[in-house]
Amino acid sequence: MGKWLAAGGVVLLVLAALLLYQLKGATTVDAAPRPQASQETSAPASASAPAVHAQAPVAAPVVVEDPAKPKKITTDSDAFFREFDDVQPHRLMAQAAKCYNRGNRVSDFNAKMKLTFKDHIVNGEVTISDVKMVESTLNNPALEACMIKAVTGYHWHNDALPDWVQDDMLLVRPERGMKKFTEENMKYEGSGPEFPGGKAKEPVPAERPPTE
Numbered sequence: 001m002g003k004w005l006a007a008g009g010v011v012l013l014v015l016a017a018l019l020l021y022q023l024k025g026a027t028t029v030d031a032a033p034r035p036q037a038s039q040e041t042s043a044p045a046s047a048s049a050p051a052v053h054a055q056a057p058v059a060a061p062v063v064v065e066d067p068a069k070p071k072k073i074t075t076d077s078d079a080f081f082r083e084f085d086d087v088q089p090h091r092l093m094a095q096a097a098k099c100y101n102r103g104n105r106v107s108d109f110n111a112k113m114k115l116t117f118k119d120h121i122v123n124g125e126v127t128i129s130d131v132k133m134v135e136s137t138l139n140n141p142a143l144e145a146c147m148i149k150a151v152t153g154y155h156w157h158n159d160a161l162p163d164w165v166q167d168d169m170l171l172v173r174p175e176r177g178m179k180k181f182t183e184e185n186m187k188y189e190g191s192g193p194e195f196p197g198g199k200a201k202e203p204v205p206a207e208r209p210p211t212e
Contacts, residue, residue, distance in 0.1 A: 099146035
């Protein structure tokens, strides 16, 4: 009987040892540090940066030209020569001619005055500036001053002309090229087509010789 009790005590000790060993193993496993989540793990979609939506390019405003407005010509065109280069000298000469009348004549047929200035075209408006008399044989200061004033204050308009600035000159010959622009000449009603505004006389039929 004593032997069986001793054997049972040994078995109980063995079972207690095994139980203690298993408890220590479980505690060790639970105490082991758990691996932390990697810091490189991507953040949730809700925390990500807001998406950038590409915007469609803004179209440039369409400029609608007024069909009633004349189209601008270029300075290197034949139209510019007709509309400006060939017109400006005649217009300025006509203004200077207003100062030349019966009581304000020059005796020298070849007398002349040369003016230099700048032409300005802005929005179709034509003006001149910096008018200077660089040469004169008129020997008439009052006439010279009157012509310079008349030319400087003159302006005219043509919507087809482009914006432009250029140096220019005007040669005034009172007794030659300018006489046709004088008020006296323009109002003259003479005979023949050579007089502006005049009426040519009816041709007189030649007399026939008497018949026998």
